Every structure is written in C-alpha cells, then in structure tokens.
Amino acid sequence: MHTHHHHREAQEVIPGLRHFGQGIYGLDSGYTRDEFDAIHLIVEKGRVAVIDTGTQYSVPFVLKALKSLGLGPEAVDFIILTHVHLDHAGGAGALLQHCPNAQVTLHPRGTRHMVDPSKLWDAVCQVYTPEVAHRDYGGLTPIDRARIIETPEGQTVPLAGREIVFWDAPGHAKHHVFIHDPKTNSFFTGDTFGISYRELDTAQGPYIFASCTPSQFEPEALKASITRVMRSNPRAVYLTHYAELRTVQEAGDFLLGQIDRYVEIAHRHADKGAGRARAIENDLQTMMFAEARGHGVDMSDAQLRTILDIDLRLNADGIVCYLDGLKA
Numbered sequence: 449m450h451t452h453h454h455h456r457e458a459q460e461v462i463p464g465l466r467h468f469g470q471g472i473y474g475l476d477s478g479y480t481r482d483e484f485d486a487i488h489l490i491v492e493k494g495r496v497a498v499i500d501t502g503t504q505y506s507v508p509f510v511l512k513a514l515k516s517l518g519l520g521p522e523a524v525d526f527i528i529l530t531h532v533h534l535d536h537a538g539g540a541g542a543l544l545q546h547c548p549n550a551q552v553t554l555h556p557r558g559t560r561h562m563v564d565p566s567k568l569w570d571a572v573c574q575v576y577t578p579e580v581a582h583r584d585y586g587g588l589t590p591i592d593r594a595r596i597i598e599t600p601e602g603q604t605v606p607l608a609g610r611e612i613v614f615w616d617a618p619g620h621a622k623h624h625v626f627i628h629d630p631k632t633n634s635f636f637t638g639d640t641f642g643i644s645y646r647e648l649d650t651a652q653g654p655y656i657f658a659s660c661t662p663s664q665f666e667p668e669a670l671k672a673s674i675t676r677v678m679r680s681n682p683r684a685v686y687l688t689h690y691a692e693l694r695t696v697q698e699a700g701d702f703l704l705g706q707i708d709r710y711v712e713i714a715h716r717h718a719d720k721g722a723g724r725a726r727a728i729e730n731d732l733q734t735m736m737f738a739e740a741r742g743h744g745v746d747m748s749d750a751q752l753r754t755i756l757d758i759d760l761r762l763n764a765d766g767i768v769c770y771l772d773g774l775k776a
C-alpha cells in the first residue's frame with residue numbers, strides 16, 4: 449500500500465516520468481510546454497547518469513524524479529550533455545551544485561561555454577531580450593573546469609560498470625555528441641536524430657522532422673550522423689524532443705529525404721535579401737503540414753502551427769545561416 453501511495457504522489461509532482469526499461473527513464477523538463485523537452489536518466493546499480501538537463505527551472509523535477517526512484521542527488525555520477533544549446537544544457541551548472549559526486553560530460557567544443565557561460569548568456573539575451581531570457585532559462589551557472597570530462601569521438605565513461613560511449617555527431621551543431629548505451633543498443637540523440645512530438649503520433653507511427661537551429665546546420669554532416677546511427681540497428685533512440693522512438697529505420701529514412709528538401713527550399717531563396725527568413729518559413733510550413741497530413745495527422749492549420757511554431761521559426765533562421773555560410 450505504501451508503495452502504491454508513493455507512486456501516485458510521484459506522478460503528481462514529476463511531469464512525464466516514464467520508465468522505458470533496463471534503467472532508462474525520461475521526464476519532462478517543463479521547458480516551453482508538456483512533452484516538448486525531455487530529460488533522460490540511466491540508472492545502473494543505484495548510480496545515475498542524467499542526459500540533458502533542461503533549464504535551471506528543471507532542477508527540482510530531476511531531484512524529485514531521483515527521490516521517487518529511492519535515490520538522492522549523491523547517486524548522480526554523470527551529467528551528460530548532448531550539446532550546449534540552452535534547452536539541453538541550461539540547467540547543468542545549477543544541477544551540478546546539488547550533486548556532490550557528479551561530473552559533467554560534453555563535447556570539447558562546448559567546454560568554454562559551460563566554464564564561462566557569460567558569452568552564451570549575452571547571446572541569448574540579445575536574441576530574446578534579458579527579461580525573456582530570464583523567464584525562459586533562469587540563468588546559467590558556471591561549471592568548474594575540474595568537474596568536466598570532455599567526450600570526443602570514442603570516449604567512454606563507466607556508470608557502475610555500464611559503459612557509456614560517445615560519438616561525435618555534427619550536423620545540428622559542431623558541439624553535439626551521440627550517447628550510445630551498448631547494454632540496450634540505444635542512442636540518446638539530442639537534436640541530431642530529429643524532433644518528434646508525441647502529439648503528432650498517428651496509426652502510421654511517429655512524425656519526425658530535422659532540426660536545423662542556428663547557426664551550425666550542415667546538411668551532409670547531419671545525414672552522415674543519422675546514417676551512422678541507423679547502421680547500428682538500434683533498439684531505440686531517445687530524442688530530447690521528445691523521448692523514445694522505436695521506429696529508427698523508418699524515421700531515419702524519412703529524415704534523410706527531408707534534409708534534401710530543406711536544402712532545396714534553401715536554394716530556392718538563395719538570392720533573396722530581406723524577408724527571406726519568412727519566405728523560407730512559409731515554404732517549410734507548407735512542406736511540413738503536407739508531410740504531417742500525409743502521415744495521418746488530423747489537425748487544423750492553427751493546431752499544427754501551435755505545435756510546430758518554435759521549430760518553424762528556428763529552422764527558417766538556421767537555413768538563413770546556412771545560406772550565409774555558403775556565401776562566406
């Protein structure tokens with residue numbers, strides 16, 4: 449009876465906590481909306497790796513999730529960052545302050561931004577205004593360099609004997625890694641194996657789309673990273689947006705074709721000046737609404753726009769950055 453009560457209570461206070469089997473958990477970071485931004489845990493023999501952290505506002509959810517599993521913050525050995533975009537890494541420094549035994553792992557290109565996040569924070573304040581930056585992300589807590597493990601291609605860390613393997617994963621960002629869990633042959637893919645919201649699941653399965661957030665979208669590198677995961681024939685991939693996907697080959701094939709369509713849209717607008725971001729966004733919207741409906745999603749334009757709004761804007765801006773990079 450006590451266990452039952454405890455479980456119900458946990459579900460009330462921890463958004464989206466789910467067990468995917470073999471010690472893999474997901475919870476909702478609370479960023480933006482429900483089922484938008486996931487935090488994953490690997491639990492092995494009472495030791496924990498937290499994969500992506502959400503923002504500073506997500507820290508209490510992680511601590512509550514651990515508590516519901518009978519664990520304290522001292523059980524965390526690793527805080528693993530797929531990359532240093534703020535919906536993934538924004539809460540890392542704040543979470544680390546609660547976890548005396550934890551080290552933070554990240555791509556070597558991300559280290560300086562986490563040790564001294566002032567540049568990253570200034571950039572966010574410029575894009576969103578300081579008020580919105582504070583409202584959405586809280587702030588960034590610097591991470592002591594001595595508590596960082598850099599994870600270039602092939603690096604491994606041991607979680608209570610469960611080996612965790614890192615791959616370099618360019619295409620979405622140059623500071624992005626894939627995390628491979630050989631025990632389950634699963635990958636934690638951050639933003640590099642696309643975005644798939646559970647709201648758009650249909651009888652045909654999940655709808656997925658590529659993320660090309662500014663400013664390091666590299667189509668060929670992104671396709672190579674996706675293909676590499678597919679070749680490993682994983683049991684599942686865990687996307688930060690959002691959680692577990694089992695149909696890895698179908699999703700990967702779809703992404704590969706779609707990235708070519710992004711590039712086609714980009715080149716259609718290569719010579720247009722001011723206003724091209726919105727024109728690109730319009731083409732992306734037309735394409736994605738058609739894809740989603742072809743996939744059996746039965747929603748109005750307004751409903752689809754609400755779900756995809758942030759990504760349509762970010763992807764359009766990322767395609768403008770890509771075009772600017774071709775000119776440079």
Ligand SMILES: [Zn+2]
Nearest residue numbers: 531533639661
């Ligand atoms: Zn990202």
